[in-house]
Amino acid sequence: MSENEMVTLKIDDKEVKVKKGTTILQAAKQVGIDIPTLCFLKDINEVGDCRMCIVEVEGRKGFATSCIQKAEDGMVVHTHSPAIMESRRVILDLILSNHHRDCLTCSRNGNCELQALAMKFNVQHVEFEGEMTEHKIDDKSPAIVRDFNKCILCRRCVATCKNVQQIGAIDCIKRGFESCISTAGDNSLADVNCTFCGQCIEACPTGALKEKENIKDVWRNLKDPEIYTVVQTAPAVRVALGEEFGLPIGTNVVGKLVSSLKSLGFDRVFDTNTGADLTIMEEANEFVERFQKQEGLPMITSCCPGWVRFAEKNYPDLLDHLSTCKSPHQMFGAMIKSYFAKKYNIDPKKICTISVMPCVAKKFECQREEMEVDGIRDVDYVITTRELSRMIKQANIEFTDLSDDVFDEPMGEATGAGAIFGTTGGVMEAALRTAADVIEGKDLDKFEYKAVRGGSGRKEATIEIAGKKIKAVVVSGLNNARTVMEEIKAGKADYQFVEVMACPGGCIMGGGQPIESSKVRREVDIRELRADALYTIDEKSVIRKAHKSPVMKQMYAEFLQKPDGEIAHKYLHTKYSPVKKYDI
Numbered sequence: 001m002s003e004n005e006m007v008t009l010k011i012d013d014k015e016v017k018v019k020k021g022t023t024i025l026q027a028a029k030q031v032g033i034d035i036p037t038l039c040f041l042k043d044i045n046e047v048g049d050c051r052m053c054i055v056e057v058e059g060r061k062g063f064a065t066s067c068i069q070k071a072e073d074g075m076v077v078h079t080h081s082p083a084i085m086e087s088r089r090v091i092l093d094l095i096l097s098n099h100h101r102d103c104l105t106c107s108r109n110g111n112c113e114l115q116a117l118a119m120k121f122n123v124q125h126v127e128f129e130g131e132m133t134e135h136k137i138d139d140k141s142p143a144i145v146r147d148f149n150k151c152i153l154c155r156r157c158v159a160t161c162k163n164v165q166q167i168g169a170i171d172c173i174k175r176g177f178e179s180c181i182s183t184a185g186d187n188s189l190a191d192v193n194c195t196f197c198g199q200c201i202e203a204c205p206t207g208a209l210k211e212k213e214n215i216k217d218v219w220r221n222l223k224d225p226e227i228y229t230v231v232q233t234a235p236a237v238r239v240a241l242g243e244e245f246g247l248p249i250g251t252n253v254v255g256k257l258v259s260s261l262k263s264l265g266f267d268r269v270f271d272t273n274t275g276a277d278l279t280i281m282e283e284a285n286e287f288v289e290r291f292q293k294q295e296g297l298p299m300i301t302s303c304c305p306g307w308v309r310f311a312e313k314n315y316p317d318l319l320d321h322l323s324t325c326k327s328p329h330q331m332f333g334a335m336i337k338s339y340f341a342k343k344y345n346i347d348p349k350k351i352c353t354i355s356v357m358p359c360v361a362k363k364f365e366c367q368r369e370e371m372e373v374d375g376i377r378d379v380d381y382v383i384t385t386r387e388l389s390r391m392i393k394q395a396n397i398e399f400t401d402l403s404d405d406v407f408d409e410p411m412g413e414a415t416g417a418g419a420i421f422g423t424t425g426g427v428m429e430a431a432l433r434t435a436a437d438v439i440e441g442k443d444l445d446k447f448e449y450k451a452v453r454g455g456s457g458r459k460e461a462t463i464e465i466a467g468k469k470i471k472a473v474v475v476s477g478l479n480n481a482r483t484v485m486e487e488i489k490a491g492k493a494d495y496q497f498v499e500v501m502a503c504p505g506g507c508i509m510g511g512g513q514p515i516e517s518s519k520v521r522r523e524v525d526i527r528e529l530r531a532d533a534l535y536t537i538d539e540k541s542v543i544r545k546a547h548k549s550p551v552m553k554q555m556y557a558e559f560l561q562k563p564d565g566e567i568a569h570k571y572l573h574t575k576y577s578p579v580k581k582y583d584i
């Protein structure tokens with residue numbers, strides 16, 4: 001880089017040389033100076049609205065907003081002068097004056113950016129007490145609760161929904177004291193184009209957005225001696241739950257996770273990775289059939305309910321392209337209430353199945369009318385990674401002190417292919433491992449498809465199997481999904497296999513995962529750390545292809561007979577509807 005592309009400035013007496021175009025906020029970070037932010041969300045909401053990140057620039061009137069003000073050659077910047085500190089305190093005071101301050105009973109107590117700033121700036125009482133706007137709580141959707149009495153109008157949710165997901169289900173309406181975040185026609189999220197991806201929850205710095213809790217339902221069933229409780233836990237949960245207990249991002253806590261679930265009193269603890277293996281068996285065979293007949297291509301994955309809801313609402317004419325496979329936890333729920341119940345002579349009506357998921361859309365999915373067999377629901381409740389952490393804390397379990405335990409038989413041992421389902425590209429890679437062996441009719445040594453790995457929102461790969469080329473595309477984030485769907489609709493796409501995940505990065509970045517602050521999000525690649533942990537699980541797995549799993553062999557031999565067959569279809573497949581009947 002040439003010298004004239006660089007600028008040199010002084011921040012709090014520290015000299016810093018940065019690339020032209022760098023903001024003061026970024027430049028300060030380079031020399032270890034932390035400027036507080038509130039509305040700022042890296043690459044998503046960089047608008048300088050809240051003015052928490054103000055700094056003084058010598059020789060200029062007023063304060064500059066460091067998240068948008070570019071560093072200039074010769075600038076002398078002060079980030080923590082008494083005047084700035086006082087202004088930040090006043091800004092916080094004003095925000096708090098129109099905020100329901102029931103911190104002790106808020107789900108974000110202890111993990112709220114507003115609370116942390118109030119503490120940091122020693123706001124011990126609110127000076128600007130006065131009239132407060134009162135908002136009705138929107139809890140109609142099965143997945144998300146909105147309490148705008150705790151909203152600080154930072155618009156991080158709006159930017160995420162509009163710019164990242166390109167859904168635009170929410171926006172800022174009205175002006176001045178009346179301003180608020182709302183939907184078209186001020187309807188509930190349940191009644192608009194929201195997909196329940198939950199990315200807005202992850203973006204929110206306060207308790208204004210949260211998942212619809214099912215903790216009480218789970219406790220009630222755990223305490224009922226008549227009920228047999230079976231819990232399953234998704235691949236992405238094990239590489240994120242530790243964050244709720246202070247462990248580094250990307251720590252694999254699977255042993256402690258199983259231990260904690262057993263300590264909570266679940267009768268059986270199963271691994272959704274085994275459900276993912278089952279999905280691979282079905283989806284890979286469905287793909288092979290479509291590919292060999294050259295029908296229904298491209299086949300598009302269907303394991304993400306946020307994506308399915310998006311497709312049903314936006315691409316009703318393309319629903320035949322979606323695989324008919326249920327998602328892994330729904331498949332597994334159906335197997336628990338049929339195969340497992342029969343094998344252990346338990347009345348399926350007495351079984352309560354609970355899924356611990358990184359996802360809030362799965363709360364909606366488990367309530368869909370199709371997700372049952374012979375009147376028996378596949379999954380009764382979905383709780384998020386965050387809800388599980390709350391249950392562990394309620395039960396006074398010292399998570400980090402727990403010793404490791406293993407999943408229960410008979411559906412305990414999953415493959416590495418099931419593990420990578422939690423990250424973008426993982427479903428495609430896992431399915432290709434099985435599809436390639438099925439088409440070639442042998443156990444191929446080369447089964448890693450690294451072209452579909454990584455954090456990019458769109459990845460393409462052409463794979464040659466038995467002399468035939470399969471062109472695949474992997475997208476995460478609904479903006480990327482929309483682009484690919486438009487190409488398919490226009491007849492411009494020549495793919496045979498498409499993987500879609502609603503959340504950017506896949507389920508490891510799901511709307512039910514631990515919420516990391518804006519500061520952590522701008523300093524650490526959370527997606528990469530969690531994804532690396534999943535790929536390490538895969539690498540260390542003894543079996544890395546779903547169809548090699550002894551558990552799969554046993555389930556098909558004892559119950560399902562054959563992949564994509566009649567019994568498998570009854571329990572493991574579903575259908576989609578272009579109409580709006582799923583609006584709850």
Ligand code: SF4
Nearest residue numbers: 161194195197198200
């Ligand atoms: S859940 Fe997703 S689609 Fe719905 S408002 Fe939030 S970000 Fe938008």
Ligand code: SF4
Nearest residue numbers: 151152154155157204
């Ligand atoms: S709901 Fe949360 S993210 Fe959205 S504007 Fe309010 S405080 Fe910000």
Ligand code: SF4
Nearest residue numbers: 304306359503507510
């Ligand atoms: S990507 Fe995963 S976490 Fe996100 S909506 Fe889809 S299934 Fe849920």
